[in-house]
Amino acid sequence: MKLSRKEVRHIARLARLGLTEAEVANLREQLSDILENFEMLQRVVTDDVPPTAQSIDLQNVMRNDEVDPSRPPTEILANAPRREGDCFRVRAVLE
Amino acid sequence: MNFETIIGLEVHAQLLTKSKMFCRCRADYASAPPNTHVCPVCLGMPGVLPVINRQAVEYTIMTALALNCIIPEYAKFDRKNYPYPDLVKGYQISQYDTPFGRDGWLTIEINGTKKKMGITRVHLEEDVAKLLHRKSADGEVYSLVDVNRSGVPLMEIVGEPDLRSSEEARQYLVKLRTILQYLGVSTGNMEEGSFRCDANISIRPEDNPESMAKVEVKNMNSFKAVYQAMDYEAKRQRQAVAEGWKLVQETRGWVEEQGKTVAQRSKEYAHDYRYFPEPDLPPLTVGREWVAEIKARLPELPEDRRDRFVAEYGLPLYDASLLTGSRTMADYFEECTQTGAYWKLPPDTAAKEVSNWLLGEASRIMNASGIDVSQFRQKINPGELSGLILSAHGVINTATAKSVLGEMFHTGKEAGEIIVRRGLSQISDTRQLEEVVIEVINSNAQPVADFKSGKETALKFLVGQVMKATRGQANPALANEILKKRLTEG
Secondary structure, eight states: OOOHHHHHHHHHTTTTTTOOOOHHHHHHHHHHHHHHHHHTTTTTTOTTTTOOOSSSEEEEOOSEEEEEEOOOOOHHHOSSSSSTTTEEEOOOOOO | OEEEEEEEEEEEOOOOOOOOHHHSBSOOOOOOOSSSSSOOOHHHTOOOOEEEHHHHHHHHHHHHTTTOOOOOSEOOEEEEEEETTTTTEEEEOSSSSSSEEEEEEEEEETTTTEEEEEEEEEEEEEOOOEEEEEETTSSSSSEEGGGTTTTTTEEEEOOOOOOOSSHHHHHHHHHHHHHHHHHOOOOOOOOTTEEEEEEEOOOEEEESSSSSOOOEEEEEHHHHHHHHHHHHHHHHHHHHHHOOOOOOOEEEEEEGGEEEEOOOOOOOOTOOOOOOOOOOOOEEEEOHHHHHHHHHTTOOOOOHHHHHHHHHOOOOOOHHHHHHTTHHHHHHHHHTTTTTTHHHTTTTHHHHHHHHHHHIIIIHHHHHHHHOOHHHHHSSSSHHHHHHHEEEEEEEEHHHHHHHHHHHHHHOOOOOHHHHHHTHHHOOOOOOOOHHHHHHHTTOHHHHHHTTTOOOOHHHHHHHHHHHHHTTTOOOOHHHHHHHHHHHHH
16 A cells, blocks of 8 residues: 555644655655555454553553652753743644 | 434543642642643653553542443553644543443433433543743734643543533533532532533434534533533524524634634644554553442432432422532531531421521522632531521521621621620510510500400511510510510400
């Protein structure tokens, strides 16, 4: 199954990636290869195998409802490209 | 053409845990400065691992049980991906196809008839960051992000489209909130945003099984807003069809000031969430023993408590419904019945008297001051109220007792103290009252003559005169008795 250019652009948009035409062409090939590999996996008969959500054998890992101190805002905001007071500042997003 | 209104509600309730859903940051952010309840897990920094808060899971299962849901044995969390600045990680951890509870119901009462309203599912997710929209001096529009709220446990309760009117929607919401408050899992405060509601509403022609386009309504921040928005939308849709428009599936926002809904621009790609199982959280097996343990911890729920109030205290169903409508009110009532003063009241009427005071004068004070039962309780506790009710048996009359309650509320002083200081005790001393009675008889010749010629109502007037002469302090029953005796004997 070969992805269309439009599908590649859609996926890039969802990931908030800006791509050049050359990159779209390149990724179209690469993503399609990945999908083809999965198509191969799909040929395995799994009718008797229950679906799984994970590959390690852990379950019911929970913690008690206890509070630890948070980090100071200076640390939290250390990587912020833009800030105002103790808030992150971002471009307006319309609802 | 006649149409039926079809409404389904989606409720989000923040859970009252101490810490957040997947990290140990404090969950209560109400009075916290921006970004002070944040850690690398909240921010989704590379390498961090979320860990499930057991209490949040138990609260969700507890709610699902109270809503008569099936509790599946297997549950997991999933990632819901969407790019929006209120999600720092770029995804929200939620539950896609394995909620903690499904297929339940709650009952509401419409005109005395019970109706079962379906609950599709109850699942657990995390709340998102708060965005503050700003405009700079040079006109740039931007947003500030406060991450404190992000990661607070959020329970979503999706209802079936079983509601048929704005009133049913309102009742469903009130009932749901009451249940959450009884369980102690959420404050249920809509104005503060810890209890939120979105609605799906459509209309269906009577002769057609298919309903028309479904409209999602958001931005309703009070019970009244939900009621009004549903009312507005039901009318708008009917009118649009009558005028020949085609209804479209869309999201509309309730604009409180204008009393109407307006179409919203939907988020780009909002419905391409690409859910997948959360790889950082191992799945959960919800063992039957665990469910039984949680079930055993369920408190008495509103309807059971109402029925018990009728059976145990002999209260009318109406009183019992109102008292148990809020857990704090019902608790207040029951605490009154455990005070020493309560046991000195006439046993046949004691419970009804307490109910009358709570639903009457006490509620009037709460409404007038805009406070709730727990705030009222800080001013006047159940022992103090019961003491006042007992005083109204002989020491002071009912009207005086009401004014004393007002003063107790404003000054924080006890009934006894106020009664003594203001000299409010009823005059129950026969000799003292007789003097007043003689004076009243002497100065009201006409009513006295009327009574003697058989006009019973004149006696009421004379009792009133005694009350007036004593500034309301006379024991009315005693005044009545002495007057009658004097007039018939003399």
